[in-house]
Every structure is written in structure tokens, then in C-alpha cells.
Amino acid sequence: MRNIWTLFKKEFRSYFNSPIAYIFITVFLVVMGWLVMTGFFIENRASMRAFFGLLPWAFLFFVPAATMRLWAEEKKLGTTELLMTLPVRDHEVVLGKFLASFSFVSLAVALSFSLPITVAALGNPDPGPIIGGYLGAFLMGGAYLSIGLFVSGLTENQIVAFIVGFVLCFLMFIVGAEFVLFSLPHWLVPVFKYLGLGSHFDSIGRGVIDSRDIIYYLSVIGFFLWLNVRWIESRRWA
Amino acid sequence: MEAQPAMIEVRNLWKSFGETVAVQDVSFDVRKGEVLGFLGPNAAGKTTTMRILTCYLSADRGEARVGGYDVFEESLEVRRRVGYLPESAPLYMDQGVVECLEFVSELRGIPGRERASRIRRMVEVCGLGDVMHKTIGQLSRGFRQRVGLALSLVHDPDILVLDEPTSGLDPNQIVEIRDLIRRIGREKTVILSTHILPEVQVTCDRVIIIDRGKLVASGTPEELASRQGGGTSIHVEIQGPQEEVESALRGLAGVTSVSWKAAKRADRHCYVLKASDGETLTEEVFRLAVRRNWVLSKLSAEKASLEEVFSALTSRE
Numbered sequence: 001m002r003n004i005w006t007l008f009k010k011e012f013r014s015y016f017n018s019p020i021a022y023i024f025i026t027v028f029l030v031v032m033g034w035l036v037m038t039g040f041f042i043e044n045r046a047s048m049r050a051f052f053g054l055l056p057w058a059f060l061f062f063v064p065a066a067t068m069r070l071w072a073e074e075k076k077l078g079t080t081e082l083l084m085t086l087p088v089r090d091h092e093v094v095l096g097k098f099l100a101s102f103s104f105v106s107l108a109v110a111l112s113f114s115l116p117i118t119v120a121a122l123g124n125p126d127p128g129p130i131i132g133g134y135l136g137a138f139l140m141g142g143a144y145l146s147i148g149l150f151v152s153g154l155t156e157n158q159i160v161a162f163i164v165g166f167v168l169c170f171l172m173f174i175v176g177a178e179f180v181l182f183s184l185p186h187w188l189v190p191v192f193k194y195l196g197l198g199s200h201f202d203s204i205g206r207g208v209i210d211s212r213d214i215i216y217y218l219s220v221i222g223f224f225l226w227l228n229v230r231w232i233e234s235r236r237w238a
Numbered sequence: 239m240e241a242q243p244a245m246i247e248v249r250n251l252w253k254s255f256g257e258t259v260a261v262q263d264v265s266f267d268v269r270k271g272e273v274l275g276f277l278g279p280n281a282a283g284k285t286t287t288m289r290i291l292t293c294y295l296s297a298d299r300g301e302a303r304v305g306g307y308d309v310f311e312e313s314l315e316v317r318r319r320v321g322y323l324p325e326s327a328p329l330y331m332d333q334g335v336v337e338c339l340e341f342v343s344e345l346r347g348i349p350g351r352e353r354a355s356r357i358r359r360m361v362e363v364c365g366l367g368d369v370m371h372k373t374i375g376q377l378s379r380g381f382r383q384r385v386g387l388a389l390s391l392v393h394d395p396d397i398l399v400l401d402e403p404t405s406g407l408d409p410n411q412i413v414e415i416r417d418l419i420r421r422i423g424r425e426k427t428v429i430l431s432t433h434i435l436p437e438v439q440v441t442c443d444r445v446i447i448i449d450r451g452k453l454v455a456s457g458t459p460e461e462l463a464s465r466q467g468g469g470t471s472i473h474v475e476i477q478g479p480q481e482e483v484e485s486a487l488r489g490l491a492g493v494t495s496v497s498w499k500a501a502k503r504a505d506r507h508c509y510v511l512k513a514s515d516g517e518t519l520t521e522e523v524f525r526l527a528v529r530r531n532w533v534l535s536k537l538s539a540e541k542a543s544l545e546e547v548f549s550a551l552t553s554r555e
Contacts, residue, residue, distance in 0.1 A: 006344040010333075017332040078328035082389070085292045085324070086345045087317040236296045 003088050007096025008103075011070070015104050025108045028062055032112055046123025048116055052133040052205045056173060056198060059137075059144050064165030066105055067148030068158045070097045075156035080235075090232045094225055098149055105141045109134070128207030136204035139217035143197055144169045146224035153231050172220075173197045242270040245397055245427035246291065251300035253286055260286040261297070262451040268444075273423035275442030275459075276431040279552050283451040284431040285325050288401050291429070292322040305397055318347075321395035325402055327386025331375035335366060335385055338374060339392060346393040360388040363418065365411075379406040387415070391422075398422065400430040404437060416441050435544045445544075449552040462547050472511040473499075474523055475536035480507050483532065487511060490522050506535065 015021040036051045043050070074080045083093065116130050148165040155161050174180055176196015181189050193199055197220070200213040246268040253261040261283045268274045278284050289295040291304055293313040302309040305319040330338060339357045348356055361367055364384040369377055374385060383406045390398060403419065404412045419428060419441050432438060438445050439459045446456040455462055476483050480498065487496045492513045499508040513519045520539050527534040 002347075003345055006341065010330075010341050014330070014332050077331065078324065078326070079330055081289070081294055081324040082328050082342075082386075085294050085317055085320075085322045086342065087314050087347070088345055089314070236294070 003092045004096045004099070007088070007093055008099045011097050011100030012103055015066075015100070021104065024062070024065065025111060028058065028108045029111055032058060033115065036115060040119075046119050046125040048119060048125065048130050048133055051112070051115055052129070052137070052201075055133075055137055056140060056201055059141060060166055060169055060173065062108070063105060063141060063144035064148045064151070064162045064169060066101050067145055067152050067165060068161040069152070070101060070149055071153035072156050072158045072161045075153075076158075084232070091225075091229045094149070094228045094232070098146060098221075098225055101145050101149065102142055105145060106138060109137055109141065126207070129205060132207040132209055133205045135209065136201045136213075139204070139214065140197060140201050143172070143217050143220040143224075146221040146228075147172065150224045150228045150231070153228055169197075176200075242272070244268065245270050245305055246274075246429060247301075247303045248287070248291070249301040251287065251290065251302060252298045253283075253290060253295065254298060259451050261290070263300075264448065264451070264453050265300075266446050266453065266456060268427050268429055270427055271423070271425060272444060273419065273428040273430065273442045275438040275445040276429060276448065277433065277435070277438060277445055277548060278431075278448040279433065282448045282552070284448060285401055287448070288322075288399050288429070288431060292320055292399050293317050294324075318393075319396050321390035321393065321398045323386050323390040323398075323400045323403055326405065327383050329374045329382055329385060329389075332373065334373050335370050335377070336361075338385065339388060342389045343392050348393055356392060356394075360392050363391070364388040365414065380408060380411055383407055384411075384415075387418075396426055398426060398428045398430075400428065402432055403430055404432065404434065412437075435548060439544060447548065447551055454551045455547070459544055463544050470513055470519075470539050472513060472519060472523065472539045473536060474509045474511060474534070475502065475506065476509070476527060476532050476534055477503075477506040478530065478532035479505065482530075483507065484509065486526060486530065487523070490519065490526065492519050492522075506533075508536070 032051065032054065035054050036048075039050050071080075074083065084090075116125070119125050119130075147168050148161075151165040151168060152158075152161040154164070173196065176193045176199035180196075181192060184192060194216070200216050203210060204213050244267040246266075248267070249265050251261050251264045252259070264283070264287060266274075276284050276287070286295065290297050290302055291309060293309055293316055296310055304316045307315040307319070309316050330341075333341065336357060339360060340353065343353050343356060361370055364387055366381070366384060366388060369381050374382065377385065383403070387400075387403060390400065400419070404415050407415060416437065419430065422428060423441070423443070430441070442459060444457065445459055445462055447454050447462070474487070480501075484496055484498060487493065487509060490511075493511050495512045497510050499510055501507050511519070511523075520537055523537060524534065526532075
């Protein structure tokens, strides 16, 4: 537990050791704010639907950018040899890195709270979808992060990690989308619908907090983190 | 020395990467209080062996125990007891020097109250005082090497594994680091790899030479040096008719070979004699020269160096 905390601190701090973190957060907030507020007054409704509709797409770019460095840089600099010969367990390293990136993305998302506050000041929004939307955002962010972290471990090139992470997150996102389900044989539809990252987000975003959706996200996170640990173990046998 | 327990035991270790066999059936022991030099040309399997000992890689076959713990089964126990300096000292470039020492000491489980004093000591021992407040990315190669060394020593390990500890250092620093290793080696177990041969003679109690993954020799530096070519070579410079001198030298007892090296002047020639025992032979050469009234302008005996052993054992046709 103490090791996870040490690793977490190091990874979280290293986001802020370079200007990238500040650029990342600023761009995220400006882009999201702009995209949401341009349509806000035209629609003339006090809700956050536009924000949560865009968030999964924004995450496709931002989350792989937040995870691409985590393993790829270690591999490139050879610091895995320093890290993995210290008395730490593989899963502690993976969890430390995951929690650091999760906190970082959560911080960016949390800074967007200014939007619902503005919306609440201007009108009278239904709090259910907003709370659900943020919960969904954290869960979906976590799922994307676990995918991005795993992908980062497969390469020593950060750009490759970003692109592959983006594609994998995108695939996981659209497998449950209507137009994909349409082209599938009937018996596969429920499977794909369940697997898609997007469909669960929509149902939480309506303010319906269903344990099935939460369990789904937690198992996606768990699965990719487990895969990551197994991958590190297997490197020893390379 | 024999009474000391073996801290590192390696038995029939094999490791291959795809088609290439990096380590083939390597076995050796390192005892407590011993500094073992690990010699070999590049890509001989030194780094791979060290990576196996420090639990970074696993082996295909064989057994390795470090500090009494199995490297594969009790990896965490091994890692707790070993200090490891990987080749070319990889470090996190965005960390500060102290930050990086703190990070490693925390993961090493050094309690908070001891940490500060331990880090201060490492800064002192490794001469990091001037760069303490810099970021690692700003440091020169030599200082990074020292930071790497500090990281491997910070938890006061019983066993040290150093992969080319003096690479990237200037001659003064090399001397300092060698002294440090010698001092540490008195009570701890050190295994260090290098391809700088004089370094081995200065710092190591025992040497093993590895080539293309195979162990080709092991012993003290002196033992290894005397094994090659019967021991001594004698350089002689004599003024006299070349053929006569050569045959006379060849006739001396104990001489295994005579080779003509160079003519300084018309009748003054240099020869190299190989012999098993140098001490008495130099006297014989002197007496011979006196008897025949030849002018002897140079006479020196040199022990075969580790370089010769090394190149004889590891040269590739």
C-alpha cells in the first residue's frame, strides 16, 4: 500500500514537472467550454446534455494523451530496469501509474465544474443527469485510462502509444453504437451492446445509476489493469 | 576466505533470446566480502547474467540464489537485499537528484526518520553535493553515473551488482569510485562487470571471464595472468651478430621461444624471450652476454598481463 502511494506521488508529480499538464488541462477546458457554450443559448435549455454528449469524444483524444507516456517513456529511457529491480510488486507499479493518471484526468474533469455552476446560475437544471453524467465521466475516464496504460506498455514510442490507444478506445466506444448493432446478427446484438463503452455512459448520463453499468466499467478497468500486470510479468520471460 | 558463505550462487544458468543464446551453462559463486570481476567482450552475456541475478529477467534453465534466496521464487527478498546499478545508469530525467534518492529510499522501505540522514550520507559518499539541487536531465554523464551508484547504495545492501560502474567517468572519478568499491567490498559482496582490465587488477579479488555466453576462465587476477604463455616474457637488447645471439639465447635453459623484434642499429637487436620462470633467466642472459662480450643495453622481465589472457581466451579467430 505504501509502495502504491510512493509510485502514485512520483507519477502524479511528473505530470506537473513539464508544462504538458497545464497545456493539457487548459486545452481540455477551453475546447469543452467553447463547444458547449456555443450551442447553449441557441438551445435555450438549462442542461448539461451537450457537455456529456461531447465528453466521450473529447476523452478519445485526451485520455490516450495522458497515458501514452506512462510506460513508453520508461521503456525508452531504460528506467524499467531501475524500477522493476526495486522491491515492488508488478501490480503495485501498475496501480500507482493508473491512480496517478486517473487523478490527473479527474482533476481536469473536476475543473469543468464551473460549467454546471454557470448553468445552475442561469436556469434550473435537473441535478440527476448532471450527477450521473459526472459519475459516468469518471468511470468512463477510468476505463479509457486502463486501456491507454496497457497500450503504453506495448511500445517504447509515445506517438504509437497515443494512436493505438485512441483506436482501441474508439473501437471499445463504438461497438455498442446503433449503427454497429444494426449490421450484426441478432444473437450478437446484446453482447456488443453490453461491451460498448458508450451505451453504458448514456444510461448513467440519464441520471439512472444502475449497478450493472458500474460493474461493467469496473470490470473493464480491472481487466485491462490485469492484462497490464500480466504483460509486465511476461517481459521477464522474453 | 573459504569459511565465508556464498552470497551469490549460480548453477548451470541458460538464457536465450529467440535464436541467440546469451548465457550458456554458466556457474559460479561469490563469497561474502569478495569483489568479483565479471569480464568479457561486448555482448558476451555479462549484462544478461546480472539482469537475471537482480530479477529483471528470468532464465530459461538453471538456478540462481542471491543472499540465500532463489532469484525466481523469492524475487522480492532478493531485490530487497541487492543494490543494482544497471548499465549506463538509467534515471528519470524529470526528477531532481534528492527527489530521486527519496523515491528509491521510500520504495526500499527506509523509515522516514532515517531517510534524510541516509540521503545526506549518499550525497557525501558519491560526491553529489554540488549538483544536489539540480534536475537529473541537467547532469553530465559522470554525475548521472554517480547518482545511479548512490541509488544502488542507499539502503546499505549486503550484495552489490554493478554493471560497468566506471563507464562515463573521468580518470579522477574512476579512482574515487574504485576506492569506494574496494571499501564496500571489505564487508559486502560485490559483483562488477567491466571491460577495463586494469580496473579488475585494482579492485577485484577474483575474476571470471565470459565469452559468447560461456564461462571461459575463473581465478584471481594473478592466477589468470600466470596461466597464459607460461608466465614471463623477457625483453632483451643485445649488440652482437643476430644469428649467433639468437641461437645462444635459445640454448638457455627454460626458454620456450625467442622472437626477433627489431634492429635498433646495424648490429644491435631486440628480442623477446618467453619463459616459465623469469627470475633466474634474467641472470642467465646477463652471464651469457658477459661471457660472449656482447653489449647488453636492455634487460627486463614482464609478467604476462591480464590483457594477454583476455585476448587469448576471447579472440574470435
